[in-house]
Amino acid sequence: MTADDYIQPVLHTLNPHVSVDCVVFGFDRSALHVLLIERKREQGDLRIKTALPGDLVWEDESLDEAASRVLKELTSLEGIFLKQFRAFGDPNRVRDVKDLDWLSSFREQPQARVITIGYYAFIRMSDFEPEASSFASRVFWQDIHSIPNLAFDHNQITEEAIEVLRADFENRKAGFELLPEKFTLSQLQSLYECILDRKLDKRNFRKKVLKENLITPLPEKQTGVLHKPAQLFELSQHG
Amino acid sequence: MTADDYIQPVLHTLNPHVSVDCVVFGFDRSALHVLLIERKREQGDLRIKTALPGDLVWEDESLDEAASRVLKELTSLEGIFLKQFRAFGDPNRVRDVKDLDWLSSFREQPQARVITIGYYAFIRMSDFEPEASSFASRVFWQDIHSIPNLAFDHNQITEEAIEVLRADFENRKAGFELLPEKFTLSQLQSLYECILDRKLDKRNFRKKVLKENLITPLPEKQTGVLHKPAQLFELSQHG
DNA sequence: ACAAAAGTGTTCGGGATACACCCATGC
């Protein structure tokens, strides 16, 4: 199939009806967090609105490209693997009056009906110091147990992302990106416990993950801890 | 929250950028099928185009509502449970020249970039004689192993629906709607084999499904078969 | 009697669960 098989795409312009929203998970050895942003407002306007990083898609980019671009624009994060998990299309999802005024400050058609495609991603919190871009006034981590009221239906989107994360994690399809490069088995267990939200038996857990060959021991141990130093591991190649 | 909390929705008008497509599965005791349609064209135009039932969404309906409505308009099927499984947003997905002419016959903005939300559903083939509506010239079942070339990216959408169906079925989240009201264990096994695409052991299969309590024996047996008549079962309540 | 599908039990291996004590280090 060649370029001649396609009619010309429209020019580089925003689609006012389709957006993407990104639920970015981070893990800091004790709790799961999601990345939230506050949008810049006009000078002097002190009302704040917290939201997931998200925005309209361009007419000539795919949804996956839009998610990567939006995440980069709002948080400076680049090269993150984002996975689509579901579409949200309630006709009133962006029509609550509590959001209108705020929305008007950065959308040309604030009352347009917008469906949004939810994406989730993982990053190592230690590798990333949230940094606001020109489009966001603040970017920060929030523990998933204390998410504030968010814009639109972003609380619902976050909840569903957590559910999908749990399901994918149990199928070993995702989640290991949250670990530091070198980690101990206790840290790994803590990640499992945070995501699955329950305690696991230490001996059984170790037997299981060691048999799976997903992790490889390093010729290295922890240092500077005030107890028996732990063996360090890394993720196996090929995953 | 009252009606005053929402700004007024736009009038009843189509959103030219968002559509839904429905992958409807049927089962006839030996193979899985999907429901396909051919759109009506002008009199005398013999070129045909086969597609999944799907169309643009209205500005004031949810995606779920749109999927139900579109399915009803194109196939007369009503009251079917449809499950969203993913969004498709390649900017060129409706821009192949092979589709343009055909698309022009029923879309006002045939060259608009459209993202679509895929839904899947199950029905008992025995309960449904496909019936073309005023919008479709033909509605028919097609074995999933011999799907013809479809419009746009509908082949890809169908493939992904089958994958999701398999995954959901293995988690017992979906699929039993495909069975007739009364069925034998062999029919149930055949459904499993068609969906999972592999043979199962009869004795192990029976042990497993009987233990799960998802089905209940009826005080009834097959009649008129030229072999030992089988016990009939129905799905358990609450299921 | 024959054809056709229904129906039925046992064995084996692997994975999940439950559970308690000694070890290496820093202070």
Next chain:
DNA sequence: GCATGGGTGTATCCCGAACACTTTTGT
């Protein structure tokens, strides 16, 4: 020497896989 988390093995149960013969009906 003590506080702190690191590290280890065994017994049990349940589930999934493999496997072959008898039973009931219609013709």
